Amino acid sequence: MAGFKKLIELDKRPLKGLLWAEWAELVYMLFTFILIFFTYTKLHNPESMIYGRLRVLAITLAMWGVYRMIPCRLMLMLRVTVLMALLSWWYPDTYEFNRMFPNLDHHFATLEQQIFGCQPAFIFSKAMPWPWFSELMDLGYSIYFPIIAVVLIAFLFKKYEEFARAAFVAAASFYIYYVIYIFLPVAGPQYYYKAVGDEQIASGTFPDIGHYFADCQDVMESPGYTDGIFYHLVNDAHAAGERPTAAFPSSHVGVSTILMLLALRLPTRRLFWWLMPFYVLLCLSTVYIYAHYVVDVFGGWISAALLYTLLMFVSSTGKKQGKTRSARKSKSA
16 A cells, blocks of 8 residues: 555656656657658658657657656656557567668578587477476566566666666667667578578578568477467567567567666665576577577677666766756755
8 A cells, every 4th residue: 555655646856858768769769760761762661660650759748748747656657668568669660671681690690500510599499398398488588578567666666766767778778779670680590590491500501591581571480388378478479579680689688687787776686586587587588489599699698788887877977967957956046
């Protein structure tokens, strides 16, 4: 009951402008608007991409308006929830851009072969096909968005003064990954292995398929226990929004790593250790279900460390500036 009262209690100092996370969304929106302008004739659905952005803008401003009318934690949480939910719309949008470029999977599969002497994604599920292990992997993969929600909700209740900052770091990391995916067309094993065939992959042959994915979205059937609850959950999610895009670096690994680092900033590390087993499963599952090469996982870890450092620095600068403005206002008053 006390927690609910905190949610609906009006903020004494409500945020007047847009959240940093919303500004990050608007910057990404403007950037992609410019891209649409310069690539309009090469895009498959430029009109729907433009209309979609206008709808996202309207939703963002509407949520800001609702918070201004009822400035409480609940409205702020809904505002961030809507922004994070819209990320599922932005993700397949990257495919509309990168399908213009030739696919680069053959380079990543070759690098994988040079490092490991095999294709780990190709043999992982075959080496461990047991139903219980398959379900663990699918559980790990499907826990991605719940981890985001749990960490942000923890900030809302346990460290409210940093809730907006945590939301910015999480959301901005997504947008930066999306920029990378626009210009780095890597589809991942589930698409590339399907395109070239098992025989070529097993023999260590990785042909350049050029613009194959510009019009083809055929994907391998996910391995594992096909009657499993989490297997169907992952398959349904892929059917709803997966595209041959966004393989390197793995945002599943990158964003979840950033969230784990954010969890260390909470008053206690209890949540961090509770999430650790799921985080490990998530990292393993990306390779097990053919979603990523192992080099994508490494790229996720490295990029997460860089993005976390950068975004925490940027948000701390803004925080200091906000404090300075408040101090100036107090003095002038």
